[in-house]
Amino acid sequence: MAMNAVASGLVVSVVPDTGITFPLGFRAAAVRAGLKSKNLDLALIVADQPCPVAGVFTLNLVKAPSVPYSERLVKNGMAQAIFVNAGNANACVGPQGDADNLECAFLTASALGIPQDFVLVASTGVIGRLMPMEKVRAAVPLAAAGIGLSTEIDADVAAAIMTTDLTQKQIAVECRSPHWQGTLRIAGVAKGSGMIAPNMATTLSFVTTDADVSSDLLQAIHSRAIDRTFNRITVDGDTSTNDMCLVLASGASGIPIKSPEAMADFETALEQVLQFLAKEIARDGEGATKLVTVQVVGGRSEEEAAKVAKTIAESPLVKTALYGCDPNWGRIMAAAGRAGVKFDPDKASAWIGDIQVFNHGVGGNFDSDAANTYLKQSEVTLTVDLASGDEAATVWTCDYSYDYIKINAEYHT
Amino acid sequence: MAMNAVASGLVVSVVPDTGITFPLGFRAAAVRAGLKSKNLDLALIVADQPCPVAGVFTLNLVKAPSVPYSERLVKNGMAQAIFVNAGNANACVGPQGDADNLECAFLTASALGIPQDFVLVASTGVIGRLMPMEKVRAAVPLAAAGIGLSTEIDADVAAAIMTTDLTQKQIAVECRSPHWQGTLRIAGVAKGSGMIAPNMATTLSFVTTDADVSSDLLQAIHSRAIDRTFNRITVDGDTSTNDMCLVLASGASGIPIKSPEAMADFETALEQVLQFLAKEIARDGEGATKLVTVQVVGGRSEEEAAKVAKTIAESPLVKTALYGCDPNWGRIMAAAGRAGVKFDPDKASAWIGDIQVFNHGVGGNFDSDAANTYLKQSEVTLTVDLASGDEAATVWTCDYSYDYIKINAEYHT
Numbered sequence: 112m113a114m115n116a117v118a119s120g121l122v123v124s125v126v127p128d129t130g131i132t133f134p135l136g137f138r139a140a141a142v143r144a145g146l147k148s149k150n151l152d153l154a155l156i157v158a159d160q161p162c163p164v165a166g167v168f169t170l171n172l173v174k175a176p177s178v179p180y181s182e183r184l185v186k187n188g189m190a191q192a193i194f195v196n197a198g199n200a201n202a203c204v205g206p207q208g209d210a211d212n213l214e215c216a217f218l219t220a221s222a223l224g225i226p227q228d229f230v231l232v233a234s235t236g237v238i239g240r241l242m243p244m245e246k247v248r249a250a251v252p253l254a255a256a257g258i259g260l261s262t263e264i265d266a267d268v269a270a271a272i273m274t275t276d277l278t279q280k281q282i283a284v285e286c287r288s289p290h291w292q293g294t295l296r297i298a299g300v301a302k303g304s305g306m307i308a309p310n311m312a313t314t315l316s317f318v319t320t321d322a323d324v325s326s327d328l329l330q331a332i333h334s335r336a337i338d339r340t341f342n343r344i345t346v347d348g349d350t351s352t353n354d355m356c357l358v359l360a361s362g363a364s365g366i367p368i369k370s371p372e373a374m375a376d377f378e379t380a381l382e383q384v385l386q387f388l389a390k391e392i393a394r395d396g397e398g399a400t401k402l403v404t405v406q407v408v409g410g411r412s413e414e415e416a417a418k419v420a421k422t423i424a425e426s427p428l429v430k431t432a433l434y435g436c437d438p439n440w441g442r443i444m445a446a447a448g449r450a451g452v453k454f455d456p457d458k459a460s461a462w463i464g465d466i467q468v469f470n471h472g473v474g475g476n477f478d479s480d481a482a483n484t485y486l487k488q489s490e491v492t493l494t495v496d497l498a499s500g501d502e503a504a505t506v507w508t509c510d511y512s513y514d515y516i517k518i519n520a521e522y523h524t
Numbered sequence: 525m526a527m528n529a530v531a532s533g534l535v536v537s538v539v540p541d542t543g544i545t546f547p548l549g550f551r552a553a554a555v556r557a558g559l560k561s562k563n564l565d566l567a568l569i570v571a572d573q574p575c576p577v578a579g580v581f582t583l584n585l586v587k588a589p590s591v592p593y594s595e596r597l598v599k600n601g602m603a604q605a606i607f608v609n610a611g612n613a614n615a616c617v618g619p620q621g622d623a624d625n626l627e628c629a630f631l632t633a634s635a636l637g638i639p640q641d642f643v644l645v646a647s648t649g650v651i652g653r654l655m656p657m658e659k660v661r662a663a664v665p666l667a668a669a670g671i672g673l674s675t676e677i678d679a680d681v682a683a684a685i686m687t688t689d690l691t692q693k694q695i696a697v698e699c700r701s702p703h704w705q706g707t708l709r710i711a712g713v714a715k716g717s718g719m720i721a722p723n724m725a726t727t728l729s730f731v732t733t734d735a736d737v738s739s740d741l742l743q744a745i746h747s748r749a750i751d752r753t754f755n756r757i758t759v760d761g762d763t764s765t766n767d768m769c770l771v772l773a774s775g776a777s778g779i780p781i782k783s784p785e786a787m788a789d790f791e792t793a794l795e796q797v798l799q800f801l802a803k804e805i806a807r808d809g810e811g812a813t814k815l816v817t818v819q820v821v822g823g824r825s826e827e828e829a830a831k832v833a834k835t836i837a838e839s840p841l842v843k844t845a846l847y848g849c850d851p852n853w854g855r856i857m858a859a860a861g862r863a864g865v866k867f868d869p870d871k872a873s874a875w876i877g878d879i880q881v882f883n884h885g886v887g888g889n890f891d892s893d894a895a896n897t898y899l900k901q902s903e904v905t906l907t908v909d910l911a912s913g914d915e916a917a918t919v920w921t922c923d924y925s926y927d928y929i930k931i932n933a934e935y936h937t
Contacts, residue, residue, distance in 0.1 A: 173860070174869075205886040434929065445586055448765065449583065473616060511933070515844070516844055516928070520848030
């Protein structure tokens with residue numbers, strides 16, 4: 112199925128039921144180390160050769176050791192493997208956490224026979240508890256022995272990084288562009304906002320591609336694409352101590368990304384993969400009953416439009432109204448008005464789906480039954496026109512339901 | 525009962541069961557205009573003479589006409605009456621809203637025989653619906669005829685401004701200071717975050733005092749006191765289109781507030797009144813089961829400490845954990861870490877009540893049963909020490925319960 116075809120001639124096609132090992136030059140494995148009940152909880156993603164890497168990391172000051180460690184390695188520009196575990200975040204445990212994080216890299220490097228400085232580490236799960244290293248020591252060699260390449264392994268990796276996610280989140284695409292010779296592949300896997308003792312909503316995401324792209328260019332493209340995708344989703348405004356999104360580029364397709372046109376098309380394709388994963392995370396937000404797209408148009412800058420969209424998307428009053436399928440335009444405009452962005456409310460307008468609910472400063476003259484029916488769908492869109500410029504931005508979120516409270520209040524550390 | 529006695533010798537004593545007319549020189553009335561079901565919904569607060577006034581107003585760009593109108597009058601420095609109604613916010617209805625707002629002031633001025641420019645207007649309730657002016661026209665003369673001075677009237681005024689508040693919020697205090705001759709009085713009434721179709725959480729608050737203080741000084745003192753009280757509460761981070769907090773000073777006590785010491789003591793007393801009302805609003809937040817005090821100490825500035833405290837107080841993950849009585853220090857520290865304030869997590873510490881839950885970067889070594897028991901109380905305190913300076917700030921909030929979702933999702937416009 113064609114995901115999107117843009118004016119340049121780029122065609123991005125989803126290849127169903129495949130994932131992280133679909134791009135050429137990657138293998139993976141997932142095992143059950145015993146870090147979280149009885150499920151898969153430890154995975155390795157491995158490139159055949161050291162290859163360019165890029166990454167973005169949580170901005171939270173309270174960071175797990177995996178974050179500064181992997182950030183430092185990404186700055187080197189080359190990596191070959193990712194160690195990832197769920198069930199234990201290895202955060203807020205003091206100096207032992209740093210030592211255990213290093214040992215995760217060491218164990219992986221030893222088992223794979225590659226330099227330790229090529230092994231990135233990502234962890235998610237309970238914070239404030241020491242990583243049970245005896246379990247990791249037993250599991251890593253087993254994982255390394257099982258390294259392979261299959262659709263089953265892809266699904267296992269997607270399962271292994273889940274915490275309380277209800278759905279696996281993976282995608283693989285084939286891309287063709289007139290600006291490059293042949294077909295290249297991009298795949299990604301992510302975990303969403305799950306809840307772990309004592310918990311926070313953690314996002315981990317890993318992307319592989321067989322494009323031939325330098326690490327500097329990959330980092331620039333990845334950072335821009337993240338700004339428009341992962342940085343545009345919000346479940347509850349809380350940022351984790353462990354977030355990271357890494358991309359490895361094997362170059363095995365033999366397609367160089369060098370000309371400006373080739374770069375632009377690669378960025379678009381990567382953005383589509385990241386957008387898919389980001390929306391899946393929003394859709395599977397804790398207690399969510401629907402995916403909500405908040406579009407703000409008519410802004411003076413994309414940054415300002417995004418700020419307004421994010422304020423609406425994070426408003427508990429808006430999110431509870433969406434859960435209740437109530438076309439509560441007053442809450443939408445009140446959230447827009449407090450976003451810290453200048454606009455003239457008497458020129459602004461708003462829509463729920465295609466139904467205009469606020470027209471140049473005056474709200475309320477619309478068919479509220481139709482709006483209520485529209486809001487009962489599993490995907491809904493809110494649009495606000497600030498009428499102060501030509502820039503736009505989109506943010507994705509979910510609603511707040513009883514289950515959000517249930518998941519987050521009834522859990523006990 | 526003595527509310528507080530500070531080092532300067534100031535004594536502030538609460539006078540039970542009285543309210544807005546307790547200070548000398550004020551009368552009030554409340555009537556049922558029919559704007560909200562069958563309850564009192566329109567009140568007048570009237571000074572015997574024109575007197576100095578100060579006010580703070582919502583920063584939301586989407587404002588009801590009452591906000592810029594009253595803001596303009598407050599800038600003149602003198603006022604004599606406040607018209608306030610609940611049940612209809614008179615917001616987002618176009619130019620007719622401006623005309624209706626002016627007519628509310630005109631009707632009040634006519635009935636009281638005072639200049640229209642001395643009548644402030646405050647409205648709260650449904651937005652997006654025209655004010656039923658025929659009801660207001662009938663009610664204002666009735667209210668003016670009933671203007672008086674009694675504890676029953678005080679309670680009626682507190683009731684008339686409520687929307688879905690569960691409790692009336694009023695206070696009256698007598699204050700003595702060695703820096704002024706005799707006793708002066710301050711009283712206040714407020715409405716909290718109630719939910720009205722299509723709704724937002726609105727705060728209105730009115731304060732009277734018989735201190736003799738100029739309007740410029742009153743405004744400076746009021747603004748500072750508001751910053752430490754009303755601007756330090758948060759229920760859900762949403763700001764209304766109609767918020768205002770007004771203070772009228774009759775001077776009828778004959779006590780001039782002029783020396784720096786007299787000013788300082790008056791500011792402290794006013795702050796105590798505002799703090800009481802602010803905490804009552806937080807305690808009565810939608811669905812709240814407990815009042816939560818978030819103290820941040822060891823900040824580089826009061827502003828930074830307040831920013832961290834507010835981020836913790838607004839975190840849905842923290843608020844749901846508090847509802848669940850779960851001593852979830854991970855969520856508290858993760859919120860602190862994303863507040864945008866620089867500090868070293870490895871030096872920071874945190875407490876739930878008196879129980880230290882995070883100690884210089886390491887969390888989790890505490891009696892979680894004792895912390896759970898502590899969190900079952902109706903008033904709880906969280907403390908975070910940033911260990912980067914000597915400044916502190918306090919923010920008040922409430923927890924997020926099923927009822928928050930119920931109140932805000934099950935309502936239909």
